[in-house]
Amino acid sequence: MEAEPFCGDILLQQRRCPVIPYLSGSFKRGVKIEIIPAIDILGGRCVRLLQGDYAQETVYSPDPVGTAMRWQSLGSPRLHVVDLDGAADGESVNFELIKEIANSALIPVEVGGGIRSMDTVRKLLTAGVDRVILGTAAVENPELVREICARYADSVAVSIDARNGKVATRGWVNSTEVDALELARSMKKLGVKRFIYTDISRDGTLSEPNFAAIRDLISAINMPVIASGGVSSLSHLRLLKDIGAEGAIVGKAIYTGDLNLKRAFEELS
Numbered sequence: 001m002e003a004e005p006f007c008g009d010i011l012l013q014q015r016r017c018p019v020i021p022y023l024s025g026s027f028k029r030g031v032k033i034e035i036i037p038a039i040d041i042l043g044g045r046c047v048r049l050l051q052g053d054y055a056q057e058t059v060y061s062p063d064p065v066g067t068a069m070r071w072q073s074l075g076s077p078r079l080h081v082v083d084l085d086g087a088a089d090g091e092s093v094n095f096e097l098i099k100e101i102a103n104s105a106l107i108p109v110e111v112g113g114g115i116r117s118m119d120t121v122r123k124l125l126t127a128g129v130d131r132v133i134l135g136t137a138a139v140e141n142p143e144l145v146r147e148i149c150a151r152y153a154d155s156v157a158v159s160i161d162a163r164n165g166k167v168a169t170r171g172w173v174n175s176t177e178v179d180a181l182e183l184a185r186s187m188k189k190l191g192v193k194r195f196i197y198t199d200i201s202r203d204g205t206l207s208e209p210n211f212a213a214i215r216d217l218i219s220a221i222n223m224p225v226i227a228s229g230g231v232s233s234l235s236h237l238r239l240l241k242d243i244g245a246e247g248a249i250v251g252k253a254i255y256t257g258d259l260n261l262k263r264a265f266e267e268l269s
Contacts, residue, residue, distance in 0.1 A: 033240060034078060034247035035264050036110075036226065037071035037254055039064050039101070041094045042084040048252045050204040052161075052172035054088065060255045068101045068109075071254070075265040078130075079109045080249050086114025087135070087171035092124065102128035112159055112196075113171075116141065121148055125155055133196060135159040136169040138187055139178055149191035157194040157226070158187045160217070163201060172200055180213070184221050194224045196249070202230030204252050209236055215243045232258050237268050 040047055042057060046064045050056035061067045068079055081101060085093035091114050092098070102109045111124055112133030121132050137144050138158045149156055161168050162180040169176060184195055197217050199210035207230045214227045224246040231237065232253035240248050253259035 038251035083113030099127040159196040198228040
């Protein structure tokens with residue numbers, strides 16, 4: 001079955017990742033993997049950035065709500081929504097759009113970007129969001145993470161966004177010396193039950209995920225980990241499942257047609 005272009009894009013040939021051996025560890029091979037379409041909102045539009053660079057923006061739709069309904073109609077089990085304006089500004093900028101997506105969708109919606117206060121968490125969850133994603137707050141305000149987890153532990157994930165193993169914050173604009181694995185270990189101690197790992201250098205590149213880093217994180221914390229960044233083929237999804245990832249966020253590849261989302265759901269979900 002051929003993938004259909006989302007916005008008239010010329011389909012690119014599906015890439016295959018090189019085969020790497022399965023490495024044993026504390027994690028187990030996954031029985032299935034949750035495939036989660038990404039909807040990144042910037043200026044009210046559905047966009048993709050290259051490696052998180054706000055200057056390298058591609059607009060795929062002026063209608064994020066319609067985009068969410070499209071991915072739902074293909075069988076998505078969950079939607080991953082990012083408020084890019086909020087990530088840069090430190091507050092929920094596209095709240096009304098996010099609320100509309102959450103209220104329109106019949107599937108769970110997780111949201112990240114600019115969530116740096118208890119009030120914002122409460123506001124999003126009250127609006128119908130199923131899971132909030134904390135990134136910058138995990139580095140800058142770990143006590144807040146502890147407080148949020150004490151109230152909403154099952155509705156929280158921490159996003160570990162890294163360049164060369166070091167965490168980046170504030171919309172990936174600020175680089176830090178915080179080690180990704182150490183941050184995950186410290187967050188686990190604060191009550192975080194789920195993590196998202198993004199290799200920023202892979203994000204939006206249609207290359208491949210950082211399998212080694214994802215495997216190492218799963219092994220280090222033995223907690224659910226959702227992989228992100230560079231996921232662009234069925235073979236990537238299969239390998240992520242095999243190394244123990246709970247889920248995979250798919251972004252650019254489903255907008256360009258590199259990844260046939262419906263087929264991915266049929267074969268792997």
